[in-house]
Amino acid sequence: MPAHTNKVYTSTCCYCGVGCGVKVTLDKNDNIAVEGDADHPVNRGTLCSKGLNLQYTVNDKSDRLLYPQMRYGKSMPIQRVSWDDALTRTAAVFKTFIDKYGPDSVAFYASGQCLTEEYYVINKLIKGFIGSNNIDTNSRLCMSSAVTAYKMALGEDSVPVCYEDIELADCFFVTGANPAWCHPILWRRIEAHKAANPEVKLIIADPRVTDSCGLADLHLQLNPGTDVTLNYAIGRALIEKGNIDTDFINQHTRGFEDYQNRVFERTLKEAALICGLTVAEIELAADYIADAKGFLTLWTMGLNQSSIGVNKNLSLINLNLITGHIGKPGSGPFSLTGQPNAMGGREVGGLANLLPAHRDLNNETHRLEVQKFWGGTTISDKPGLTATEMFEALDEGKLKAIWILCTNPLTSLPNARFAEQALKKAKFVVVQEITDKAETLAYADVILPAAAWAEKEGTMTNSERRISHLQKVTNAPGEALPDAEIICRFAIKMGYKGFEYKGMEDIYKEHTRLTYRSSININGLDYQRIDKSKTIQWPYNKKTEKGTKRLFTNHLFHTESKKAIIHSPSDELKSELPDEDFPFILTTGRIRDQWHTMSKTGKVSKLKQHLKHAYLEIHPKDAVLLDIIDQEVLVIKSRRGEVQVKAKVSATIKQGVVFLPMHWGKILGSDLNRANNITSTIIDPISKEPDFKYCAVHIEKYKKD
Ligand code: SF4
Numbered sequence: 001m002p003a004h005t006n007k008v009y010t011s012t013c014c015y016c017g018v019g020c021g022v023k024v025t026l027d028k029n030d031n032i033a034v035e036g037d038a039d040h041p042v043n044r045g046t047l048c049s050k051g052l053n054l055q056y057t058v059n060d061k062s063d064r065l066l067y068p069q070m071r072y073g074k075s076m077p078i079q080r081v082s083w084d085d086a087l088t089r090t091a092a093v094f095k096t097f098i099d100k101y102g103p104d105s106v107a108f109y110a111s112g113q114c115l116t117e118e119y120y121v122i123n124k125l126i127k128g129f130i131g132s133n134n135i136d137t138n139s140r141l142c143m144s145s146a147v148t149a150y151k152m153a154l155g156e157d158s159v160p161v162c163y164e165d166i167e168l169a170d171c172f173f174v175t176g177a178n179p180a181w182c183h184p185i186l187w188r189r190i191e192a193h194k195a196a197n198p199e200v201k202l203i204i205a206d207p208r209v210t211d212s213c214g215l216a217d218l219h220l221q222l223n224p225g226t227d228v229t230l231n232y233a234i235g236r237a238l239i240e241k242g243n244i245d246t247d248f249i250n251q252h253t254r255g256f257e258d259y260q261n262r263v264f265e266r267t268l269k270e271a272a273l274i275c276g277l278t279v280a281e282i283e284l285a286a287d288y289i290a291d292a293k294g295f296l297t298l299w300t301m302g303l304n305q306s307s308i309g310v311n312k313n314l315s316l317i318n319l320n321l322i323t324g325h326i327g328k329p330g331s332g333p334f335s336l337t338g339q340p341n342a343m344g345g346r347e348v349g350g351l352a353n354l355l356p357a358h359r360d361l362n363n364e365t366h367r368l369e370v371q372k373f374w375g376g377t378t379i380s381d382k383p384g385l386t387a388t389e390m391f392e393a394l395d396e397g398k399l400k401a402i403w404i405l406c407t408n409p410l411t412s413l414p415n416a417r418f419a420e421q422a423l424k425k426a427k428f429v430v431v432q433e434i435t436d437k438a439e440t441l442a443y444a445d446v447i448l449p450a451a452a453w454a455e456k457e458g459t460m461t462n463s464e465r466r467i468s469h470l471q472k473v474t475n476a477p478g479e480a481l482p483d484a485e486i487i488c489r490f491a492i493k494m495g496y497k498g499f500e501y502k503g504m505e506d507i508y509k510e511h512t513r514l515t516y517r518s519s520i521n522i523n524g525l526d527y528q529r530i531d532k533s534k535t536i537q538w539p540y541n542k543k544t545e546k547g548t549k550r551l552f553t554n555h556l557f558h559t560e561s562k563k564a565i566i567h568s569p570s571d572e573l574k575s576e577l578p579d580e581d582f583p584f585i586l587t588t589g590r591i592r593d594q595w596h597t598m599s600k601t602g603k604v605s606k607l608k609q610h611l612k613h614a615y616l617e618i619h620p621k622d623a624v625l626l627d628i629i630d631q632e633v634l635v636i637k638s639r640r641g642e643v644q645v646k647a648k649v650s651a652t653i654k655q656g657v658v659f660l661p662m663h664w665g666k667i668l669g670s671d672l673n674r675a676n677n678i679t680s681t682i683i684d685p686i687s688k689e690p691d692f693k694y695c696a697v698h699i700e701k702y703k704k705d
Contacts, residue, residue, distance in 0.1 A: 009023070010471055010534075014113060014134075014453040018336075020046075020051055020185050021036070023037050032454060041535060042462065046185055054454075057452070063437050064478070066480065067479045069444075070089060070427075087489055090490060095494065097400045105398070106132065107401070110122055112337070112342035115470070116347065117511070118482075119137075121501075123135055128224075129498075130642055131378060136384065137387070143338065144309075144688060145304040146304055149314045149687075152565060156358050160332040160550055161551075163463075165332060166193055167244075168330030169193075170199065172200075173296070174298045175298075175316060177206075178206065178589070178590075179212055183300075183501075184592075201218070201288040201292070203285050204216040205218075206221065206302065207221060218284055223276040224694055226571075226658055231318065234319060235259070239322070243286065243287075249566075250556070253563050259322070262568035276345045282539065295325040297333045298335075298336055300336045303316065303695045304687075305690060305691065307682045309691075311569040314569060328553065341460035343461040343462060344459065347515070347520055349422070351386075355370055386688040390689070394422040395422035395425055400428060404430065405431075411596075412596060415677075416671075416679075418640070430445065432483060432486060442468035449478060451476035454519040459508060461538070466547075467547075469530040484504060512643065521540065522541055584698070587660075587694060589659065592610055613664075614645040614646075615645050616636055616660055617660075619649075619657070628649065635700050636698070644673070676692075
């Protein structure tokens with residue numbers, strides 16, 4: 001029986017970090033229909049192609065996992081079992097490893113698509129009770145460079161701006177992002193604002209000519225990996241013409257002198273040469289910024305997913321700091337989150353190096369505060385394994401058991417064939433999933449069926465710190481359970497106290513209590529209060545019952561000195577550079593109508609019409625040199641493996657650079673289409689985010705043996 005019938009529910013789109021509000025109607029046949037929520041402050045009734053087709057992913061249950069399954073040995077067949085059997089055995093195996101090899105022998109690998117309540121209980125379980133920090137998520141692949149840079153520059157992982165700033169800005173610098181495809185509803189707000197205000201300037205920095213570039217006043221088609229050099233050159237041009245905010249710099253920042261020295265190390269001509277741009281283009285970008293009353297920088301994976309992702313982020317944030325464009329309407333550094341609840345995960349400290357409510361794992365007082373609150377074991381001061389480190393540890397035999405939920409790492413991790421081999425070596429693998437198509441299932445010792453979007457209740461926080469409450473609309477099929485409930489049942493099987501929640505809101509309230517006195521304070525917030533005003537942006541003031549649109553309006557930052565820090569790291573790229581054997585630079589990314597590894601969007605025939613197959617975007621001149629024609633099958637090789645896809649010959653990419661979409665894998669296609677067969681194993685040394693945007697590849701025509 002459906003949970004409710006003939007009723008309209010409110011929820012939030014489960015794809016990107018824009019966080020569009022949706023209304024979900026359940027009919028008598030237990031099918032849902034989705035439409036944009038006209039009263040929602042983010043999207044005002046509109047939805048992009050992915051959001052408009054959300055219902056198909058829920059209504060089509062043909063691929064859903066319906067009951068727990070388990071095998072009693074690696075060579076044994078997997079078979080249906082009860083929830084009790086599955087969780088009892090999993091608890092017994094985890095206990096055995098923890099007793100024999102210590103708490104760091106087990107790990108959880110989760111997702112920026114988990115709800116905040118789910119993130120919270122997983123984090124509490126492993127850090128507060130098992131006694132390891134081995135919890136990481138696919139947000140590591142997406143946001144960790146931005147998180148690190150915000151902390152280094154502003155003192156905490158605090159996104160200072162809100163979407164309303166879009167309508168208040170008069171200069172946008174969009175870099176390493178294609179919001180027309182990847183954050184479409186935000187993009188429409190930029191388009192509308194620019195259409196109504198033709199004087200508004202849009203600068204886009206991207207090695208590719210994306211759909212977003214069509215609206216740009218200036219497209220800086222820079223060489224891949226040269227973002228820091230470009231940002232420093234713009235900084236130099238601003239300084240040279242006196243277009244910086246000296247009062248703001250003196251009163252509210254530290255590090256400007258070193259920054260000035262750093263940006264003057266290269267002339268604009270030298271920088272332009274490195275970036276593949278002209279001095280005039282760099283100066284024009286600086287002039288647009290100088291003329292702006294409101295200046296927003298917006299970025300995503302093009303900066304984050306790099307061997308120097310943190311440096312790229314810092315060099316961009318500097319442009320806001322030296323011009324004083326932060327903490328005021330229409331201004332600020334705005335990292336657009338990729339996933340719907342990457343921000344919620346950051347709130348609860350759901351990464352290997354974080355603690356809840358922006359507390360610091362290195363800080364003993366913070367560890368003790370959380371430990372006392374949870375009432376469990378000692379919280380370890382040793383950072384846990386990050387995403388790629390987990391799979392390396394599996395390969396080396398140091399990590400014995402891994403629990404993977406809500407993510408498909410064998411398509412999304414770099415060097416995917418290595419990840420596959422590593423998972424094969426794991427002593428024990430738990431996969432908590434909604435679809436029977438996930439590549440991880442082949443290696444699972446235990447499969448736990450999870451409820452999907454609209455089948456469970458909880459909260460998410462979008463890119464602008466806006467918390468929304470997602471109502472449960474319909475029941476999950478078969479015996480599938482909400483992710484948080486599965487984790488809590490497991491924790492109870494492990495014998496831990498503090499997981500006997502009455503429901504999701506009970507978990508949420510506990511999370512909010514732990515934010516008390518922190519910079520993200522939402523203490524006192526509950527579902528009813530969120531519903532009353534549809535959404536709330538943290539921090540929340542219990543007395544006024546109001547959230548906070550923008551941060552740092554008093555220009556007091558979260559650093560010890562209360563000043564923002566202008567960092568001046570090197571612009572030297574640490575990526576795998578092209579050479580004679582692998583002469584092309586490969587960059588990877590998303591396409592408009594697909595989401596991650598296609599476990600949901602791949603089910604929707606309408607979404608497959610946009611771009612039906614994986615492809616390699618290659619410049620016409622490179623195609624001529626290689627004697628390649630459009631649609632011809634190619635073999636793209638790196639030092640790690642190969643991919644076979646058709647050529648898409650197009651002048652939208654720079655010569656010497658090629659692009660592969662990241663979505664394809666076994667779910668829709670084959671592992672020969674999987675871009676991550678060939679991506680680099682290099683990670684940013686501070687954020688540990690992989691370098692998906694740069695590696696050396698060789699391209700040849702496909703020849704039948
Ligand atoms: Fe969903 Fe993002 Fe599209 Fe909004 S912009 S409908 S959140 S995918």
